[in-house]
Amino acid sequence: MTRNAQQSNRLTQGGRIDRSRPLSFTFNGQTYQGHAGDTLASALLANGVDVVNRSFKYSLPRGIVAAGAEEPNAVVQLGASEASQVPNVRATQQALYEGLVARSTNGWPSVQRDLMGVVGKLGGKLMPPGFYYKTFMAPASLWMTYEKYIRKSAGLGRSSTESDPDIYDHQHRHCDVLVIGAGPAGLVAALAASRSGARVILCDEQEEPGGSLLASRELVDDEPAEKWLSAVMAELSELANVTVLPRTTANGYHDHNFVTLHERRTDHLGGTAPRVDGLRQSRGRMHHVRAGRVILATGAHERPLVYAANDVPGNLLAGAVSTYIRRYGVMPGQKLVLSTSNDHAYRAALDWAEQGKGAGREVVAIVDARANPQGDLVAQVRRLGIRVITGSAVIEAKGTNRVTAARVAKIDLEGFRVTGPVEELSCDTIASSGGYSPVIHLASHTGARPNWNDRILGFVPSLVKGVSAAGGASGTYPLPEVLAEGREAGLQAASSCGFEAANIELPQVDALSEGEACALYQVPHEKTALRAPKQFVDLQNDVTAAGIEIATREGFESIEHVKRYTAMGFGTDQGKLGNINGMAIAARCLKRTIPEVGTTVFRPNYTPVTFGAIAGRHCKALFDPERYTALHHWHVERGAEFEVVGQWMRPWYYPLQRSGGGERESMSEAVARECRAVREKVGILDATTLGKIDIQGADAREFLARIYTNKWEKLAVGKCRYGLMCKDDGMVTDDGVTACLAENHFVMTTTTGGAAAILEWLELWHQTEWPELDVSFTSVTDHWATMTITGPESRRLLAEICDIDLDRDSFKFMDWREGRVADVPARVFRISFTGELTYEINVQAHFAMHVWKTLFSHGEKYGLTPYGTETMHVLRAEKGFIIVGQDTDGSVTPEDLGMQWCVGYDKPFPWIGKRALTRSDTRRENRKQLVGLKPKDPAVVLQEGAQIVFDPKAPIPMPMVGHVTSSYYSPILEAGFALAVVKGGQKRMGETVYLPMADGTTHEAEIVGPIFVDPKGERQNV
Amino acid sequence: MFLIYCPYCEELREEPEFHAKGQAHIARPQDPEACSDEEWGDYLFFRDNPRGIHHELWVHAIGCRKFFNITRNTVSYEILETYKMGEQPTITAESLSRDDKTADGVQVADGGQQTVGASDSAVNFVRGAKV
Amino acid sequence: MSNPSSVNLFDSRADLAKAESPLAFSKSRGDLPAVSRDSRVVVRERPFLGHLILRGGAIVLDEAVREELGINLPGRPQGLTLDASGERSIQWLSPDEWLLVVPGGEEFNLERRLRQQLADASFAIVNVSGGQTLLELEGDAVRELLLKSVVYDVHPVHFPVGKGVTTVFAKTSAIVRRPNERCWQLVVRRSFADYCLRWLLDAGEEYAIGVELGDESRGAMP
Known part of the structure; x- marks a missing residue:
């Protein structure tokens, strides 16, 4: 057979490649040819590329060892452009395609002439196992510094700095x-x-x-x-x-x-x-x-034998040799020495001899560790006249960038020693097989x-x-x-699985007789493992037999500890080639059997998986669902800035374009304008996102009484009531207004973020504790759109488009009525989260846009202003209305909030949370209680989350007595103000507290009541 | 990721449809006021964490929205049984230690808690726990 | 529920000329792919249908439903029954919960009649028509599209016609149902409708998915 001019190791026939489809590719800047059906590895071997990488720790030249997922060395960086970079690709698993560009993962500036290589070879002796632990263990604070450089020199591949163009x-x-x-x-x-x-x-x-x-x-x-x-x-x-x-x-x-x-x-x-x-x-x-x-x-997976310098390029697995010859038509060398412990590996020699005949290729010898190998394959080899050296093994490979010879000697398996003289066989390829690992x-x-x-x-x-x-x-x-x-x-x-087993006839295959294999893992050398050239166990992590020996000597007896001490089987390799050999060596050193030593556990992933595949399409615009209200389009067109609240996109504020085509309003300007509009005229909020739960049943009222802290037995049809919900530990978990729609029919509102959890909470108590109650819950959050119009002009505005009698005496505060708004059926609730005269209009969501726009077509003359969540927060905080989850954190009771008025201590049923409110801890004086804070400097807006102390001169760590929960600038008060929880705060009105900041400044504030605007609550009753 | 038999949907369903809600069979005391602070604290805060058989409350949150119970082996993660609210488990650490000491694949520690695997006989009469 | 007046019966439906479907915003963006000859999935919205949630015992409800709609209440889990026209359906959601879907405008009278039929029984009916919408998926690649979208097994052996389930859809939930051999249906919540549609369009790109804009679904705002 003649050689392909460019592909010196390509056989002229055979293999499953498509010779009619040549492909060119680039490896480390050099262009080569391969064929369709090649892997990158088979194409590199066809082109006689010996060195494909530098090793991880010692920076030694490395070649292709295997033909599949177990390949430890040929791990490359793939990608022709920055955006398409893929790290950690095994060349043995990467199909060749036209224009493929790959680089070695390790070894800058080049794998052939590597700077680190010199250091590595010297450093080899300086880098015993546990080197990183020993050297960089202390001081721990410096590890972050070390790590950067260690990773850089290790070169584990890199991800693209650009966005991945693929999905x-x-x-x-x-x-x-x-x-x-x-x-x-x-x-x-x-x-x-x-x-x-x-x-x-x-x-x-x-x-x-x-x-x-x-x-x-x-x-x-x-x-x-x-x-x-x-x-x-x-x-x-x-x-x-x-x-x-x-x-x-x-x-x-x-x-x-x-x-x-x-x-x-x-x-x-x-x-x-x-x-x-x-x-x-x-x-x-x-x-x-x-x-x-x-x-x-x-x-x-075939196991390689562990002999000295078994990492020099040209050392391959026996099975890989067969695969490259038979599947890819590639003969990865000229002269083969096979070192084996079993019959199966003889196939490599047979393939080499048969396919390489006439192409100047030869099998120099088969070195078999067994004294008297017999079996069909052995007989075939002997018939071809191939030399078989028995009772021996390759104990060392010679060569630097490619094998030049194999040193062969008789060995004593039991005694683990070399027993005969060493013969040096000239060759360029050593195939080894130590058996197979499932x-x-x-x-x-x-x-x-x-x-x-x-x-x-x-x-x-x-x-x-x-x-x-x-x-x-x-x-x-x-x-x-x-x-x-x-x-x-x-x-x-x-x-x-319940199916009837079918009849399956198996094809005829002639059984080959195979002789018994012998147990050989590490091959003895004339020198001890510590003095012999390195005998590699884990090629990817540069773990040697000597390293494992040292680990066991230093007292690491558990295989899990040996693994961590030496890094054997770490990373993307997961011990595919080396683990069993490593365990066998540890067992020999510890004078135990392999099952006594045991194995480490393999972890997912079997081979590296790109992050893109893990994320799937849950990225970018589809990363998280965005929930929209029926009015979303209007908010977008109005230029609203949005805030995400429990997946809902809520308008945060609506900055106006300044007249004259200048910039848009800043957030604080927009919020100030929106706040004033509500307090002076009328504002409108899209409140659709509040959770709404329809509750029906003869026991609906009883259920509410058990789940809320306050009383419900007297709430009349047509009325609404604010409710506070605790967990059974007495801590506030939700709040909202519930309306009595009919004797057995209520609609509960929950916080926006808590809607799903509260529905599940109600179901939990109904299904697990009180199944006898006749009540059912259905989410109607999406069915209803809710528009809140609030401010002194809200009644006049609503009256223009509503058929309900809005007279203050017939439609009172905390009443609800049904009627038509903009000719759409609506339930209107007179409740208020701003302290102003407020109507909450609920219509079926399909019709919300029509109603909203009708309000605006009538609202201009009243100064109707849309406002967002930020203004809502300022207005409610001015009134001291809490937001569950902001002013509470799961450790706050109704009494801590000063909301005893909302607790029905004398209700007959022991409602959820009641018992806990008399526990010693909840009765304790000095609990953190909700108060208002008035900064001494009105220009100061305290930071939410800022810690509060009574004595700023106390030595650090100062006793911290609370923190700011809500803080805003009020355009009405023309000052900053805050809500906070302070130990024993309700009895400390008028006292001064201090807020030391990270920049060294300290703010002063006065403890006041939490209601800053209209403390008597007159405005909402106008 | 678990495969869970919902006793209400009468089907094996994927874990993302469910929420775990902690230990099952924690009854709220009938008369909370009669509990000492310590008893109430136990009810609120203290839960078992066995190595072996554990009875858990789950809800088929993205499904029928019903709460139900799971008997699960916390070592093998095997689900031995699921049953509706108000029902009692047929498999418990005690029943396994009583009945199955000799069954294949079961190693029951003296303390009565299952340590490794679960018996085929236990699995055979589990509704739907096809694992 | 002791008597009909113990609940608030309220017809929240207005003139459809004033309505916008849950996908109005999605449609207004003007980037929905049209149906082409290559489309292996076609998605269309069936907006403004009447959706009622029915709660109570199966035996009692079955009689009332048969009386009013002429179809059986599916008593088995995951059951979905349709009337002869295919326009009215009732689906098992839970042992005491069913979803009724009827032509838009029928829901209020149906609720009233059912309440009269059920009288003193213990039950609940909730109109959720504004809170959800129905999408129909048709074409030979629908099942592949669903493999990308839901965790539930949609193989025809496991998911025959006449079945419906609530399950995980992308990062939210949806009701998936097979009313007939021709199409699959998704019932999605209003606020998630845009996300669900965008998910479907993204997942369906390789099948040249197209959106069919029906006459009844109104587009952008004036």
Whole structure:
């Protein structure tokens, strides 16, 4: 075979790539060619790129090791433009596309000639495990400073500084059976479950389904496995009850079979999602899947052997070598040495020998740790005349930027030592295999601890209910058994969901006999681990065998502590390659078995997930719902500034354009104007957002008496009453006006933010304590629009468009009447939150805009002025009206507020909150009580939240006796004023308190009553 | 994220539709005035936090708006049973320690509290707790 | 509820010429995508319908509803029943709560007649017509659109015609129902209607979603 001129390692035939579609891409500024069907990793290997990164801690050159999600080194930064930057992409998982641009994550200014590398190699000895803890532990206050520099030099990738041009979305999916992994086990499981009638989702993280079949040597039904694979995929895609999700990683396995699947929908097409027929599509999609049963068919990861300098580029996993040759037509070197503990890995040598024949490629030797390997694959290798060195292992790799030789020696497995002379074999590639670890990450997300299995020398998942594992994931590797296990899992899952198991015939696969593997993790060296060249366990986090040895020597015996001390299995790697080796080393050092040492727990996410996919479309304009009243459009056109209150967009104030085309009014100017308009003429507020609850039933009145602190038995039809609501701890939780619409019919208003919670509160008491009461609650907040007109001119204005008799003696304060306003049916309430003459007009929301506009068409001559929440706050505070949640904080009783008038101590039923009001703590003198504060300097507006002290000369920390709850400038008083809670405040009228501020100044204020305007309450009764 | 069987909707529903409301079966004293401050304080503020079986009050807030009870294992997060207001649980820490000491998958500590997993037999007669 | 006068029966509906639908503001922005040949989802508002909440025991209410509307009260959870014309429906919301949706203008008389029928029974009826609106979704991609929007399982096996549920919709809630094979319906609260529509339009972009503006829905303010 001849070599492709540009792609020196590309075989002229074979592989699943499309040779008719060349693609060019850029890596670290250099342009290369690859083919459709390549991953970035296979294309880099095809082009002979050895060094793809610098290591995290020691800055050593690193090459591609694996061919899948377990790749620790080839982690790149992707993106042609600033906006499309994606960090932490595994080159082994990134499909090649035309124009792809990638850079190494670590290693500035270049991976080939790295400045840090020099420091790293020297620093290696200076950076033992626990280096960061030991060096930067104290003083703790400096960690923030250290961290910045450590992160910068570590180079963990970076996110874009620009807004992501792509969109991501979510889907909520439900199925009977979720099959994770479309290798042989998963495919058969999906087939078995779906043919039985179950709703099936089959997901696979790779570019195409098939798993190990894509690089398999086995014949299925006497044909290459790919043929069977295509037939199965064709059937699955035809079935209406199957959803196949390619390029979709199951990242997290949560409670009750809730699994998050991350689908990369367009990552294989380009740096940003292309449009389809001009329509935007999401780049990534998070599927929130609720499954009846889950089948883990996630396969197994091959374990590398831990030998000296096993991190030099050219050291690969044996299985990865096979995958690159068979799937991508790439031979990642010239001369191979294979070091193995098992038969399975012999495939790599066979593939290398068969495909590399005539291309100047050779298998130098197979180094097998077992004394007498036997089995079909071993026999095949011997037939090809390949040298097999038994009872030995590669103990060290030579080379800097690429392997140049393998040092091989006889080893004693039991004694953990080198027993024979060292032979140096010239080669450029070392493939190693220390066995296989089932991919148990998802199973361990559920909290289930895995079990060690001595037969397969790996942890197998222990499973919670509703989940099974099949094939490699359960430690079953021979293909015929894998298929049988997949069928069993699929049928069982379907039948436990209530489906009748279908008949599934498995394809014919010849079983290969394989000899038993031996347990080999760390390979002994002539020198001790501490003196030998570094033997890497976790390549991504630069954890070495020596590091683990030191950790155990320093007393870190729990594997969880070893993990944290060394950083093994941290971060985006999650221990995919290194964890078992690390545990084996810890076990050897601690003279324990691996199951005694145990394993650490893997966490979500299995591989990194972009934040965009987590957020989905819950961002920007759709980040949080905006609730609009029926009058919203008018407020917008009027130029209102808005304030968000419990998701409602409420007009905050309405700044006017200054005459002459100048700037708009400032907030304080607008609020002053709005306040004066209400006190002198008439203002109007959109009060729709107040919670409104319709209460009907023969026991409605009794219920109100139990839930409110005050009395309701005598409230007549046509009347309204203010009510105060406590929790059973006696603390105020809500307030509002409730109107008696009929003998068994009331409408309650709640605070804007508390509406939903109060409805749930009423339901709680009715459903759990007093189900015998005949009463029901229905939210009518959205049904009614509420417009508050308030001010001395409000009666004259309303009279123009209303058929209700507004005479002050027939429609009194705290009355409500029904009639028509602007020819729309309305309920009008004469209640007041401003202290002025007020009418609250309630109409069905559909008709609110008409009524509002009619009021304005009549209101000009009265100076009708719209006002917002800020003015509402100033006006109510001038009257000493509290706002629950602002002047209260869940620790304030009605008496603390001076609202004893609103408490019916002698009501017959022990109403909610009553008992607590006689507890010793609520009776205590010196509780914080609501008072007014008058700043000594009228120009001062105190800060809300400012702490109050009695003695400003007291040594720090001064005893704090309360705080400001509400504070405004009053255009009526022409002074600042405030509400506050002060210890024993109600008995301290006239005393001076002090408010020391952060800038060193101290304000003085006088304690006064909380009512600043019209203390006798005459204005609302005009 | 839990999957919860609403005994009123008679269906398994997704957790975002529900609000958790704390420990179940906390009855308000009939005559609060007869309670000492300490008794009233216990009623208001003190709740169990068992390792194992816990009975909880939930509400199907975005659904039928009904309150109901859940018997949940606080270790495995398994929901063993849901039942309407006014009903009593059929599965309790005591019933499990009495009946299921020998059942597969159950390890009942001497104190009577379930420590790991839940028995198949316990799950089989749970209405809807398909987990 | 002992006698009809013990509640305040109030017809809050006015002349529709004075009405604005909950989506009036959304429509006024003028950026709603039109229906095209490629539209795989069409959304239309059915504004100003009569919406009544019915509370009480199923047996008592069933008789009254059958008498007045000629249809059965769905007694099973998630049930949705329609009359022969498909214009009147009643949906199970909770063991003691149902939603009646009738052509706009019928709701007040219906409430009055039901109250007469029910007389001394224990029940409640609340008119919520102003507080919610009904959206209809039609097209072959509606189910995919709903997958993006609600946590409830909308697979036809699990969600056949004649079912309705209250569930989580994006970051708020909605009633989702299937009155017939042709369409799905969403009942959304008035104040959230704009958010829900914007969510649907965003999620439906890849299906070339279009909004059908009916004659009865009035647009921008004069």
